[in-house]
Amino acid sequence: MLLWLLLLILAPGRDQSGVIPKAFLLLNPPWSTNFKGDKVTLTCKDSYSPSQGHISWYYNEKLLDKNSEAIQIDQTGDYSCKTQRSSFSDPVHVDFLSDWLILQAPYPIFEGDDVILRCPRREESTSETVFYKNERKISSNYESSFTLTSVSRDHGKYHCSASKKSFWGTKKENSKPLMIQVQELFSRPVLTFNPSPAIEGRPVTLRCDTWLPPQRAYTQLQFCFFRENQALGSGWSSSPELRLPTMLSEASGSYWCQAETVTPAVRKRSLRSQIHVQRVPVSDVNLEIQPPEGQLIEGGNLLLICSVAKGTGNITFSWHREGTVRSLGTRTQRSLSAELQILTVKEHDAGRYYCAADNLHGPILSKLVTVTLRIPVSRPVLTLRAPRPQAVVGDMVELHCEAQRGSPPILYQFYHEDVALGNSTVPSGRASFTFSLTEEHSGNYSCEADNSLGAQRSDRMTLSVIVPVSQPVLTFNPARAQALVGDVVELRCEAQRGSPPILYWFYHENVTLGNSSAPSGGGASFNLTLMAEHSGNFSCAADNGLGVQCSEVVTLSITGSSSSKVTHITMGVTTGLLTIVGIAVTAVLVSRFRTQTNSGGFFVIRTPGSSPNAFQETSLSRTSNTDLQGPVYSEPPDPTELQPEYCNVGLGDSDLVYSQIQSIQHTTENSANAPRKYWEDKEPRVIYSELKKAHPDDSTGQASNRDRDLEDAAENYENVPCTSSALNH
Template sequence: MPGSASPCVAFTQLWLTLLVVTPVNGQHVSLVLRAPPPVFEGDSVVLRCDTKRSIAAETLTFYKNNRALELPHPSSELHIRHANLKDNGQYKCSRKSTWAWGSVISSNTVEVQVQELFPHPVLMARPSQPIDGSPVTLTCRTQLSAQRSDAQIQFCFFRNYQALGSGCNSSSEFHIPAIWTEDSMWYRCKAETKNSQVEKQSRAFKIPVQRALADFQTSIIPASKLMFEGQLLLLNCSIKGVPGPLTFSWYKRDVLNKETKIPKSSEAEFKISKVNISDAGEYYCEANNSRRSFVSRAIPITIKVPVSQPVLNLSTGKTQALEGDLMTLHCQSQRGSPYILYEFYYENVSLGNSSTLSGEGASFNFSMSTERSGNYYCTADNGLGAQRSEAIWISVFDMTKNRTVPVATGITVGLLIMAVGVFLFYCWFSRKSGGKPTSDDSRSPSYSEPQEPTYYNVPACIELQPVYSNDPKENVIYTEVRGTQPRRKHAVQESESPRSRCQMAEKN
C-alpha cells in the first residue's frame, strides 16, 4: 500500500502475530489483528482480532490511532463500510488480562491506507466561450486507478443545481444543442460508482456565452442597384456565425419608412420577375433560428421609369388674354420616376424650369404682354430622355389701343347726325320766311354801319373734313371726322346768302 515501507513490511505488519505470554492455566495466549490487502474508496474493510484460543468478544476492544472505538455490539471483527480517506489510520485490538488486575494484552498495529478510486472530476466546455445559439459539449474528466480499472463509473451534469438531461449515465460528455446568453450560469458535474458508494463532484464552472454577431452576405442581380422598369430582380441572403436551422423572411421599407413583410419569402432567395415603380425601396432579410432574429443591412433598390409625354394646361383654360393678365402654365407627366425636371418655353425660348419629387407636376407664372403672343410648350426630363408637350397658341390683346375704334366712330356718327339736323332745320326756316335771304336791305337795320349777319354761327355751314388713319398692325381702318370753322368776314365782303352757302356745301 502507498505510504508503507515496502510490500514485505506491509505483509509483515498485516500478518504479524503479537504474542503476549500470559499464564492462563499454565498456557500462553496471543492476539493477532488481521487486515485485507490494499483498500480503495468504497471498499468494505474487515479487521479481525484472532487468538489461538477462543476469547469472549465482550473482552475485546478496537483502537484507531490509540483511541478506543465504540462498536454497535461486541464482536471480534471491526467492519468499515464504504471506506474513504477519513478511515485512514493505525488500528489494533486488545483485551484485559484475567490474572493480573489492570493488565492489558494488545495485538499488533495495522495501518489502513485507503486509496482514491478516482480523483475529483474536472468539468470542461467545448468551446469554452460559445457564441449565442451555438452548440456546446460538456466533459466531466476523471481517471480510475490502474488497479481498479474495471470499476464502472457514471456521470451526471448540473446547471445551477438543476440536473441536465434524463439523469446520470456512463458517458462522460453531455451535449447542449444550443446555448444562449441567458444560459450563462454555473455548471458542474458528478462522477459516481454505479452502486453510489463513491461519488465526487467537480468545482462549479461558469460558461460565458457571447452574443452572436451575424455575418450576412447579400447579393443582387443585376449588380447595379439602379434598375429600369421591366427588369428581373433577384436578391439572395446568406448568414455565417449563427447556428441553424434558419428561416428567412424578406422585408421592404418604402420612402416613408413603412416596413412591409413580403409574403412567400421564407427562402434565402427573393425574386421579382418584372419590377415596376412600386417596387422601389429598401430590402433586407431576417434570419431566425427559433430563439433569435438577425437582420441584415438594407439594400436600396431604385426603379427608373422614363417620363411620359407631359400635358400643358392653362390656369384660365382660355387661350386668349389681355395685356397685363397673370397667366399660370402647368406641366405634368403621368408617369416617370423622380426627380422630374420641368422646363417651360415660349417660341423655343426657355422661360424657366422647376424640379419636383412628387407626381403633381410643376407650374410657371408670368404676366402677359402683346409681345408674348405665340406658341407655348413644356418639357419633362428625369435623365432617361426628355419628352415635349403639345404646343398651345396664346393670343394677347391691348385694350388701350382697341378703345379708339368705338370712340372715333361714335364721334363721327354724332357729328353727321347733328349736321343733317341743322341743315334740315335751316331749310325749313328759310321756306317759312318767304324765301328771302336774311341779308335783304328791307330787313336790315337802319344804321349805316354794316354788321355781321345773324346766321354766322349756324352749325350747318361748318365744313366737315374726314381724316383717314390706318394701323399697319391691324386690319381695321379708323376714320376720324374733324370740323373746321372759317374765319369771320365783314358783312359787306360776305354777300352770299345762307342758302347759297348751304347749296355750296351740298354740292361739295
Template sequence: MLLWSLLVIFAAVTEQADSLTLVAPSSVFEGDSIVLKCQGEQNWKIQKMAYHKDNKELAVFKKVSDFLIQSAVLSDSGNYFCSTKGKNILFRDNHSNIAKIKVQELFQHPVLTASSFQPIEGSPVSLKCETQLSPQRLDVELQFCFFKENQVLGSSWSSSPELQIPAMWSEDTGSYWCEAETVTHRIRKQSLQSQIHVQRIPISNVSLETRAPGGQLTEGQKLILLCSVTAGTGNVTFSWYREATGTSLGIKTQHSLSAELEIPAVKESDAGKYYCRADNGHESIQSKVVNIPVRIPVSRPVLTLRSPGAQTAVGDLLELHCEALRGSPPILYRFYHEDVTLGNSSAPSGGGAPFNLSLTAEHSGNYSCEADNGLGAQHSEAVPVSISGPDGHRRDLMTAGVLWGLFGVLGFTGVALLLYSLFHKISGENSATNEPRADRRLNPQEFTYSSPIPNMEELQPVYVNVGSVDVDVVYSQVWSIQQPESSANIRTLLENKDSQVIYSSVKKS
C-alpha cells in the first residue's frame, strides 16, 4: 500500500515537469522589447527559476519571474529555455521547451558615400549616409550624423541623410564616417570609415598690380599692392618685396587667389621696383618686377634776376630764372610782372627754367613766377625791379620837363604873334616916325628908353636862355611890351612897361 502511494506521487511530479513552458514572441526587430515567460510552476514549489540562451544561464530568480530584454539587438538571436529547481526531493529540476528567437534587422548598416573621394581644393563635396529600413517597419524615423577624425560635422544630428561641404581644402583630408539611429535612440549604427584625400593644384601666373587714386601715385597718397595668381588651391601665402633691398614688406596667408598690401602714405623714397611671391606648399613662384614711380608736387619756386650790369637800365636784357627745388618733371614755369603774364618756359627733366626780357621804362615793378607739374601750382615771392641809369627814371623826368617847357613856349609864342600883329598895324599907320630895325639880339638891360619912340619890331616878345653849358637846367626869360594908344604916351608907357619872366626848367639829354 505504501509503495502504491509513492508511485502516485512520482507520477504527478513527472506530469508537472512535462508542463513547464517558455513563452516568447514570434517576431522581433531591433529595438523591440523581448519578454520571456516561464509557465507551469508555482512559487511554493520552486527553489529557483533560471532563463537560458544557447545553454548559457542568463538570469536566476528565487520565484517565478519573467525575463525582459529592453531593446533587442541582432546578437540577441538564439535558442532560449527556462528551468526550475524544486524545494524538496519530491520536486525535481524541470526544463521548458526551447524557443528559437531571431532578431530581425530594423535597418541596414549605413554606407558613407561622397560626390568625390579625391576632390580638388576649393571644390564642394556632398556626403551621404545611405541605409534601408525593413519593409515591415517603413514607418520608423531615422536621424543621421557625420564625423571626421572623431569630430562632428555640420549641426550634429539631422533628419537629412546628406551633408553639403561648400569647399574642401588640403587640411580636410582624412577619415570620414556617418551614423544612423532611430529617433527613439534605441538603435544606432555606424558606417565603415572612408578616406577622403583632397587634391591640391599648384599655383601659376603670379602677378603684381598697383592701385592708386587717379591712376598715378603722388607723395602722401595710399598705395595698394595687389598680388594674385590665376590658378592654385589651398592656403596661399603671399609676400611682397622691394627689389633694391630684397627685404619682405609683408606676408599674408589666406584661402584666396589674391591678397593686398597697403602702404598708407608713400614717400619719395618709396619709389622703385617691387615684386611679390605666392606659395601653396608646392613651390614659391615670383611675379615680374614692377616699377612704381612716386610723383612729387612742386615746392615753392625761387625767382632769381640776372642783368648785364650792377643796375638795370632801359634796353638791358634781363634774365628771370625760376626754379623749384622739389617736384617731379616735367615742370611748367610761368613768369609775371605785376600779376600780368609775361610768358612761360618748361623744364622737361626738372630743375629751373629761364625767361629773357628786354627792359623798357615801363618794366619797373614786382616780378614773380609760378611752378606747376600738374599736382598743384606754387607761386614764388615777389622780387622788385627798379630801372635806373641815364636811360632810366631821369629820362622820364626830363621828358616830363621838356613837355611842360614846350607847352609854355608854345603859349607865349601865340601871345607874341598876337602882339606882333598889333604892333605891325600901328607901325603901318606911323611909318614916318619909325626908325630902321636894329639887327641885333635884345638884352633885358638894354631897354634904356633913350629914343622917344622905340622900333616897333623890337617890341616883340624876347626869349633868352639862361644858364651855362654845364648846368642841366635851362631857364627861358620872356619879355612882352604892350603898344600904347598914342606916341605921346610911349615914354610913359615904356617907363611903366609890363614885363613877364617865365622860367621853365628842362633837363638836358
C-alpha cells in the first residue's frame, strides 16, 4: 500500500500542486439528450494530446470492456473514463429518450459560455416552440432553438413545449426537464507572496494562482492585485505576478487579488492575506516631475512626485521652489510617495524645485530638479510687401510671417490656396518668402508657424493680381472680306488675357467708330451699317488701365449695294439725268416752286434709312404773309451708322414728287464722342429726282403688274438739281 502511494506521488502528469489532473469527455454530437435510436461518440482526453496508453471506460461506475480512445454509445446512463496519466473524469449523464419532444443542451458547458438550447421533434412541425426555466417562460419562437448568454452556475431546470397535431386534434407536448451542467471555468485564485515574511526596504513578489480546465486552456485571464481596497501597480495585467520593488512598514495590511476572463467576463477573487512589514525611518527622498524635463508646455499641468525609499508611519511631504520661503504645498499620508500638481503653468513657473519628507525623524531633502517650459507659438501674422498698391504680373512680392510668442526654433510655412509655396526655419523673429507674380498667383494667402508644440495658421490675406491685356483680335460677323453697302456688320474685339474691366475701341482708318466696355472680361461688339466710304482698314484696341494693346489691321472691301432694286435704279437714273438735264430741271423746279407757293404750300417728310417708296407726306399749314419753311429734318444719324438720307418733297396737287437724296459723313477725329450737328454745319449734296405720283386708285393694282412697274421705274424719274439756297427760298 505504501509503495502504491509512492508511485502515485511520483507518477508523471501531476500539476504544480502535486494533484493528478482529471481526464475529460467529449461528445459528438455534443448533445447530452438524444432520441432513442441515435448514437453518440464519446472521446476520452487528458491534459496531454494525444492520450497515450491504456484507457478505462465506466458505465454507471462499472468498468466496460473497452480501452480505445473513443467509444460509441446508445444507452442512457453515466459515463466516465481514466487514462494512465490522469485521474477519473467527471461523470457525464447521457439520455436516449423515446419522447416526441426533447430538450438538448451541449456538453461541456463552462461559466460565461453562450449556450444554444434545441427543442427538436421526432416529426417535422411548424408549431411555436416555448422555452421555460424553472417553470417560467423565457422565450417563444418558430425556430426550435434559444440561446442563453454568459451562463453561470445557477443549476436551473429547463424544458420546452410545442403543439403536436394528431388524428384527435392538437395536443401540447412538454419535454423532459433538463438540468444544465455548468462547469467551473477556472478555480478560485489563491494569493501568495515571496519572501515571507516581508522585510522593510526589500522587494516582494505577489502571485495570483488559479487553474483552467484542459478544454479551456486557451482562455485568456487577466489579474489585478489590491492592498486593502486600492489597486496596486498599473491595474489589470495578463501576468499573474506583481513585483513590489520596495516594501515599507506603512505598506503592511490586507492583500488580495482578482482573476477574470478577458471575454466573456467571469471574475473571481482570492481570500485576503495579511502582510506585515517592519518600520524604518525615511531615506532616499526623490523628486520626479511629469512631464519629464524639456517636455513641459506652457498652459499644461506640472506634476511633482516626491517619494522615499524607506520610511514608516505617517510621512509628511512638502514641495518647494528655489528662492521662495513658503512651500508650494504639503501632504501627510501613509505611503512612500506623494504628488503635487501645478495647474496651467506659466513662463514664470520655470525654475529649480525640490521636496522634503519627514516621519518625525527630521526632514530629508531631495535633489534639485530644473523645470523648463516650452512655449507654443502664437497665431502668426501674415503681411505682404509689394512695389505698388495694386499688384501686377511680374512684380516681386515678399511675404512676411511672424509669431509674437513661441519657443524657438520655429518653422514657417507659406501657402497659396492651401498649397505650400515654401518654408523657412528661424531661431527668432520672422520669416520671409519672395516670389515673382504670375496670373495664377491671385487668391488667398496664409502662413503657418510650428515649433512642434502645435501649428498655428494665420488669417487669410487676399491678393488680386492685375493682368495687362494681351493683343486683341478683331473679327467680322459674318466673316467676310467683301461686303455690300447697307449690310450690318458686327465688329468683335477680344483680348484673350487681361483683368476686367476692359475698354474696347473700334477704328476705321485710325478714326474712332465707338467704344464698348466688358466689365467681366471677354470681348465686346460693335454693330456698323456699311457705306461705300467704309472700305478700308479696321482695327480695335483694348485697355484695362495697364497699357493699351492694338489689334492687327483687318481690311474690308465694299463692292456694291444691298438696297432694294428700286433704290439702285433711282440712284443710277438720278446720276445720269443730273448730268444731262441738270439746267433744264432746275428751271422747271423753280417754276414749280413758285406755282406751289402761290397755290398754298408744299409737303415735306424726311425718313432716314428708308427707300423712296416708304416716304410719307406731312401737311404744312399755309399762312399769309409768312415765309415757307424748308424741309423739317431730324438729328443726324449716329456716326456709327452712316447711311443715305432721303426726303420726299411734294409740290401740292401736282403729279410730280421730288425725292431729296443726301449722303452725310462726319470727318471729325473722334466721331463717337462728338456731339450731333445739324445739316446746316456742312453744305449737303442734294439731288432731286422727279417721280410721277401714283393716283389713289392705282394702289389697288394687280400684283402681276408690279414686276413690270419696277422694271419701268426708271422712266418715272427725272433728276432735278436743287441747292440749299433754293430750298431756303
